[in-house]
Amino acid sequence: MSEKETNQAEVEATEAVQAPVISEAQANPEKFLKEFDWHNYEEGIEQVADTKLEEFEKLVSENFVDTLDDEVVEGTVITITDRDAIIDINAKSEGVISLNEFRYNPNLAVGDKVEVLIDVREDATGQLVLSHRKARVIKAWDRVNNAHDTGEIVNGFVKCRTKGGMIVDVFGIEAFLPGSQIDVKPIRDYDQYVNKTMEFKVVKINHEFKNIVVSHKALIEADIEEQKKEIIGQLEKGQVLEGIVKNITSYGVFIDLGGVDGLVHITDLSWSRINHPNEIVELDQKLNVVILDFDENKSRIQLGLKQLSKHPWEALGETVKVGDKVKGKVVVIADYGAFVEVEEGVEGLVHVSEMSWSTHLRSAQDFVSVGDEIDAVILTLDREDRKMSLGIKQLTPDPWTDITTKYPVGSKHTGIVRNFTNFGVFVELEEGIDGLIYISDLSWTKKIKHPSEFCNVGDNLDVVVLELDVDGRKLSLGHKQTTDNPWDKYETEFALGTTHTAAITEMVDKGATIDFNEDIVAFVPARHLEKEDGSKLGKGEEAEFKIIEFNKEFKRVVASHTAVFREEEAKIVKQAVRKQEAQAAEAKPTLGDANDALQALKDKMDGKK
Secondary structure, three states, X not given: OOHHHHHHHHHHHHHHHHHHHHHHHHHOHHHHXXXXXXXXXXXXXXXXXXXXXXXXXXXXXXXXXXXXXXXXXXXXEEEEOOOEEEEEOOOOOOEEEEHHHHOOOOOOOOOOEEEEEEEEOOOOOOOEEEEHXXXXXXXXXXXXXXXXXXXOEEXXXXXXXEOOEEEEEEOOEEEEEEHHHOOOOOOOOHHHHXXXXXXXXXXXXXXXXXXXXXXXXXXXXXXXXXXXXXXXHOOOOOOEEEEEEEEEOOOEEEEEOOOOEEEEEHHHOOOOOOOOHHHOOOOOOEEEEEEEEEOOOOOOEEEEOHHHOOOHHHHXXXXXXXXXXXXXXXXXXXXXXXXXXXXXXXXEEEEHHHOOOOOOOOOHHHOOOOOOEEEEXXXXXXXXOOEEEEEOHHHOOOOOOOHHHHOOOOOEEEEEEEEEEOOEEEXXXXXXXXXXXXHHXXXXXXXXXXXXXXXXXXXXXXXXXXXXXXXXXXXXXXXXHHOOOHHHHHHHHXXXXXXXXXXXXXXXXXXXXXXXXXXXXXXXXHHHHEOOOOOEOOOOOEEEEEEEEEXXXXXXXXXXXXXXXXXXXXXXXXXXXXHHHHHHHHHOOOHHHHHHHHHHHHHHHHHHO
């Protein structure tokens, strides 16, 4: 055999030995892997050629998945035990997942496809541990992010109620549904949504804190917006629409007109006065309302409820006239009077001046209270302007009707001090009869700067009627006139030239004062304080004093100590006495003077003849 033939035979022999192995592994890798004796290999019983190991690794890399820890793959359930599910993910070994992770899916069966994540590549027993829950979370976040980016509508299960909203399960992740995002109308009963599956829109995701916010309202608003445009386009003033009470506030009621909200102000709910809208309507109530006005964009719609009924003034009977007695309810009290509802929606004003005959005005609250049922008389009635004035005092006789009989000039009475002014005191003799006491008529002797120094509001005071003006409804009263004028007595007791003993009370500018009694305070000029020895009297010294001046009208008394022992001063006193007597004589014409005057008048008349 030649050398060439020998070499060719060796090559063929080599190929004959290797060909079956290579061809079998490549032709049927699954059979090769299944029949490979791993035990012998691990124990070193049979040495495997490097070429075989390389071939084996190549087959493994081509046929089995090399998963990463954060990669989600799909697996097949191949076995279910009492505690676990065995999953084939086409890896080197099957994985194990606790059945607890499939609580949401009690119907899990062999052959089902599930998403898994490698949790532990090999546990203590060399088992591949998978997690379905973690895989669901990762996939769920992917789906949530995609829904947020694309605006996709997702289904969610409302699990429970929480503060401010609800907790919703979306793709296995808990999301927050704010109360304001449940519906377009305010929700009062959150519990009605628990355990329900609803459609939502993912409106916000906080990746840092893994928070998701969903909204059901956003889906409704999209539909409502189309309805709103259609409704707004057809709005006209005066149009009557049906709506549902959506919200009640202190100032009015919001009505849902089918996607468009309108406001009925509290003043447009009823012709009568009301304190709060809930007296007229309640939540979710269906109402017919009329469109009163709206802005250019028709985004603010003003509605009315009372306008659907006839105005009460128009229904007011024609027989109602001025002078009629009516019964009504006090609905509002103001500083100037009270509003009385005589019929539903028809009010009249009782001015405070028409509540009492008294000219001393008080607050309306002194006479009536809100809610009182009262009788009144119609004083004025203007149907065109829808105004009515009422009176209460007209139901009782006017006390000034017989004033001259009850309170003639000079009559004495007792009244109540009602008010002060700088110039006097107002005293009420009876309801509707007030009189004024001027400050000068309060006391004969006291010098009063303000009436409050003499009496207090509410005091009883004896008075005398001094003047009566029936037309002007005025009474002039006096208090001091109820007693005799002590100065009539003092005029004699402290006449000029009379001597009295007293002590110096106070040293004042240009002299001193002495108190003869509680009414008489006399002034002593400085030069009349000189004593007989040339010294002067001081405060507290007692001495004799002569009266050198007495004026009853101005309540002025002047005394002198010096005049007691000096002739010159005595002469001055005598001259003063004679002068005063002369003045008194001149003030009273004698009988002769009267005869002379009558004769002159007679002569004048005779001359004319």
